[in-house]
Amino acid sequence: MDRPADAPLSRPLPDLAAWSAHFQVAQIPVLASTAEALEALRAREDDVDANLIGEMVAGDPLMTLRVLSHAAATRSPRMLTDTGTVTAAVVMMGILPFFRAFGPPPIVEDRLGGQPAALAGIREVLCRSHRAATFALAFAVHRMDPDAALIHQAALLHDFAELLLWCHAPALALELNGAQKADPALRSSVAQRMVLNVELGDLQQALMLAWRLHPLLVKTADERHAEHPSVRTVALAVRLARHSAQGWDNAALGDDFTDVANLLNLSLGAARQLVHDIGA
Secondary structure (H helix, E strand, O other), X not given: OOOOOOOOOOOOOXXXXXXXXXXXXXXXXXXXXXXXXXXXXXOOHHHOOHHHHHHHHOXXXXXXXXXXXXXHHHOOXXXXXXXXXXXXXXXXXXXXXXXXXXXXXXXXXHHOOOOHXXXXXXXXXXXXXXXXXXXXXXXXXXXXXXXXXXXXXXXXXXXXXXXXXXXXXXXXXXXXXXXXHHOOOOOHHHHHHHHHOOOHHHHHHHHHHHOOOOHXXXXXXXXXXXXXXXXXXXXXXHHHHHHOOOOOOOOOHHHHHHHHHHHHOOOHHHHHHHHHHHHO
């Protein structure tokens, strides 16, 4: 008998194609707070606009992913522009169709109930994602980048494959986390291939292409475009979020401050102060 798509994975799938196929049919759960906020808005849908929904969704990378993937799948071929942000996606769908499309969703906390280590793991990734998004938005605004909203969202979604892993394969996520903590020198890509048979970056690229997400979101996760200013902004924001997660003592932050100075055309001291102010 085939295993249901939403049953937790306890063993790694064999390759990238299998992982991609699995996540394309598995439901994307959302945070309990998001589900509650969604139902509160549904109760007064006549008074709700796209901006209000966008603000509600922005706090949850998983709900963001649900909305963007649905919008891309239902977008008319006649539309000439992609819906890169949640607000734009809701405008395209319309308020009432949005609420019809998104009924009560599966809940992260329900899926991981009784697994405190897994809940702690996914909360750590969520915290890092929000921190990265905050850095990315501040840098994009400083650069007067017209795609600042998209860059903020790209940083928020940067680790969505890891979030999906925690939701759908918590035992494997814990094994991966344990392997990296046991050997801090072990490269993430190597650990992922050892435990999962796939690198999460490759899986994320495959899913973004399958879901037809906005080209800039795809580009910011593609190392081949590393010199593009928007890609540099997201990559640097993600690095800073990782390196400063436990405080400002990480030795790698020195290189990060230098890269911020170069990206934003600031002195090293000004770049360091800006990063501290953003991350305070």
